[in-house]
Amino acid sequence: xxxLKMTGSLLVQPAGTEFPRFTRAALHLDNGSDxxxxxxxxxxxxxxxxxxxxxxxxxxxxPLEDGFTVDVLKERFKNRKLAMKALLxxxxxxxxxxxxxxxxxMFDTRIHPVxxxxxxxxxxxxxxxxxxxxxLDAAVENKGASIQDYYRPDGSKGTAHFEFNVAHRFHxxxxxxxxxxxxxxxxxxxxxxxxxxxx
Numbered sequence: 001x002x003x004l005k006m007t008g009s010l011l012v013q014p015a016g017t018e019f020p021r022f023t024r025a026a027l028h029l030d031n032g033s034d035x036x037x038x039x040x041x042x043x044x045x046x047x048x049x050x051x052x053x054x055x056x057x058x059x060x061x062x063p064l065e066d067g068f069t070v071d072v073l074k075e076r077f078k079n080r081k082l083a084m085k086a087l088l089x090x091x092x093x094x095x096x097x098x099x100x101x102x103x104x105x106m107f108d109t110r111i112h113p114v115x116x117x118x119x120x121x122x123x124x125x126x127x128x129x130x131x132x133x134x135x136l137d138a139a140v141e142n143k144g145a146s147i148q149d150y151y152r153p154d155g156s157k158g159t160a161h162f163e164f165n166v167a168h169r170f171h172x173x174x175x176x177x178x179x180x181x182x183x184x185x186x187x188x189x190x191x192x193x194x195x196x197x198x199x
Contacts, residue, residue: 001047001055002037008044011036012153059095063132070129077117077125085113086187097132099189100145100167105131107166112198113184113191138163166192
């Protein structure tokens with residue numbers, strides 16, 4: 001199992017090609033290709049697992065699957081005391097929402113990142129569910145965000161970050177109200193938000 005974390009990426013290249021800078025491991029395939037695990041900040045991990053269940057069994061629901069309904073979201077939030085940013089990034093609550101996308105989801109729904117889930121109205125929960133699916137769908141369509149070191153397996157960069165409203169836009173004007181985007185740390189993660197739009 002490979003977890004890319006913040007700056008990891010996988011590249012596919014012909015065997016014998018010089019490995020790019022920050023290569024941490026390479027898998028040599030029978031077809032004459034190498035899969036190169038590149039990670040400038042060394043956050044990513046490669047792990048042998050007894051079974052897929054030992055890894056995915058701990059994960060929350062996949063938000064792009066049909067079974068991820070607003071009722072599932074409400075159930076996953078029940079009795080949770082984490083700030084919304086930390087909750088959205090907790091892979092045991094909902095799988096697959098990274099820090100940048102959590103920021104974008106919260107901006108889209110106008111939810112402040114430190115709010116608690118118990119403070120959300122039913123309408124906000126419904127909006128949150130819809131925003132999670134829409135924003136992650138767009139991220140997949142745009143092949144990810146290449147803010148820093150993310151590359152696709154063919155070496156190209158994703159373009160999702162061009163649509164960001166708050167993520168990695170510290171001090172830039174909010175696209176809705178013009179207020180400078182602020183950055184705080186929530187749950188150990190840099191968090192970008194608009195102090196006027198998000199309550």
